[in-house]
Amino acid sequence: MKFSKPQTLGPAPLQLAAMIDIMLVLLMFFIISYKFAAEERSLEIKVPTTQDGAQHDRPRGEILINVKADGTVIVENRVLTREELAERLSSISKQYKDQPIRLRGDANASYQTIVEIIDLCQKSGIWNISFATQRPEAAQ
Numbered sequence: 001m002k003f004s005k006p007q008t009l010g011p012a013p014l015q016l017a018a019m020i021d022i023m024l025v026l027l028m029f030f031i032i033s034y035k036f037a038a039e040e041r042s043l044e045i046k047v048p049t050t051q052d053g054a055q056h057d058r059p060r061g062e063i064l065i066n067v068k069a070d071g072t073v074i075v076e077n078r079v080l081t082r083e084e085l086a087e088r089l090s091s092i093s094k095q096y097k098d099q100p101i102r103l104r105g106d107a108n109a110s111y112q113t114i115v116e117i118i119d120l121c122q123k124s125g126i127w128n129i130s131f132a133t134q135r136p137e138a139a140q
Contacts, residue, residue, distance in 0.1 A: 045069075048107045049136045062100040063092070064132075065117060069108040073117065082120060089124035104132040 045066050065085070066074040073080050080088070092099050101121055105114045121129055 045104055045106045046108070047104055047132045047134050050133045061096070062102050064102050064104055067103065067105040067109050067113055067117060069106040071109065071113045082116065085117070086120045086124060089121055089126055093125035098128055099126050100128045100130065101126055102130050102132055 045068060063075065068074065073082070073085055075085065075088070089101075103114065103117060105117075118129060121127075
């Protein structure tokens with residue numbers, strides 16, 4: 001009986017091309033996602049402070065409605081009138097029943113303006129509304 005000798009295999013070669021491709025895709029993903037997140041927060045809005053200020057964890061698909069101190073409403077870097085906002089919210093609520101909304105109102109915005117935006121959301125069929133706040137240390 002003739003037995004063959006077990007062959008010893010050397011170390012597997014390291015596939016650098018595939019690893020570099022994956023790293024570049026991850027890098028692009030993080031750069032693009034940071035850019036979009038930074039654009040929403042770069043508006044000159046100073047949100048109210050609370051002791052337990054909310055974290056910036058956003059649910060997937062959440063819409064940010066920014067309200068400046070003068071009452072200007074900005075969504076996705078576009079200034080919208082109340083009618084345009086109502087139209088947009090109602091079309092979204094028809095497609096997505098439990099659409100989350102985050103309202104980023106400036107601390108100096110009038111309460112009436114914030115209530116008007118909440119009213120528009122409710123008339124459009126959106127009830128999942130949260131408010132952006134920050135901790136006092138971050139505000140100073």
